[in-house]
Amino acid sequence: MSLLVVARKELRDALRDRRSFMGVLVYSLIGPAILALAFTSLARDQDADKTVRVDVHGADYAPQLVAFLESRGVELTRIEDEDPVASVRAGRRSLVLRIPADYGERYAAGETVPVYLIADFSRRQQAAERQRLSGLVQGFGEQLGHLRLIARGIAPSVARPLRVQRTDTATPGSRVALMLGGLQVFLLIATFVGSMSVAIDITAGERERRSLEPLLAQPLDHGSLFAGKWLVASGYGMVGVLLVLVASALMLAPVPLERLGVELSLDLATEIRMFVVLLPLCLLVAALQMTLSMVARSFKEAQSYLNLLMVAPMVAAFAVQFLSIEARDWMYAVPLLAQQHLLDTLMRGETIAASHLALSAATSLLLAALLLHAGARLLGRERIVFGF
Secondary structure, eight states, rough: HHHHHHHHHHHHHHOOHHHHHHHHHHHHHHHHHHHHHHHHHHHHHHHTOOOEEEEEGGGGGHHHHHHHHHHEEEEEOOSSSOHHHHHHHHHHOOOEEOOTTTTHHHTTOOOOOOEEEEEEETTTHHHHHHHHHHHHHHHHHHHHHHHHHHTTTTOOOGGOOOOOOOOOOOHHHHHHHHHHHHHHHHHHHHHHHHHHHHHHIIIIIIHTTTTTHHTTTTTTOHHHHHHHHHHHHHHHHHHHHHHHHHHHHHHHSSGGGGTTOOOOOOOHHHHHHHHHHHHHHHHHHHHHHHHHHHHHHHOOOOOHHHHTTTTHHHHHHHHHTTOOOOOOOOGSSSHHHHHHHHHHHHHHHHOOOOHHHHHHHHHHHHHHHHHHHHHHHHHTTTHHHHHO
């Protein structure tokens, strides 16, 4: 079959170009690695909430506050012979709680006493400790306020007529979908990255190398020639998706996501379902990339077109994740938007509807067939073949 002959030839040529495969491999590792590092850092920040280390200046002025903080697991170090602000600026101290000398007098007079938290607030690594310490000091202040009200014969509840009680109905699956929204973005982009280099090389690249003309001189119809090239390009896109899925499963497995309240199970069955969802999109993207590359007048122009095309999966991910667009039946007929919703459903641990999957696949395959037809017709135009 002529189509398979062309596919074998193009695959052999593509495998010789190691840069294309290395680009797919590097991308497949970067995305999961970024997610693994980010979640490891978040889990470490959660652990930091358990122990807070702080230097206290003026601890003798507020022994009750110091005792309260120590009872809550805060490790205190007393510093009295140095300027706390200068120490933090010089980097000798990282987190200092300064209690003013008139603390006792102002407290006895029933005034509001300022307590100073001194730190470099631009340091994100210390944000958890600062937040917890601020919460503890504020909680101690609320207790003192309640005692003042009781001493005056007023119930503390009078000053707090309303209290919000939260009831979280989020399931472990919904937390996974929220926390791992970035994985869906990397998977969608993988369908573009995987086939991009090959799609450009076997169209605009061959035209510039003048190797496209000998192919057209062979006894092959244009449809078989374009489809054979398309099979190789779409195959690279599928490999890119598979590599991202495998790398994600391996890199996220040791991450302690349970500390973040997330239960993730990227088992083989889930990854197969994700691949099935993205398979028609790989076919569509490869066809679109090849058609755009054929229209481009040069290799560099084709690269520009396809780099701009990379914005599409980011827009779809932004629309679903950040604009909170609820899924509607018609959305499953829109490529990228449909795959985003289907991946979101799988990440939640829910079962996708067969009708939604079928509609998504049918739309992508139909558009891919139309682009293949358009690409085959482009091969019959001299202006396209010779780059006029």
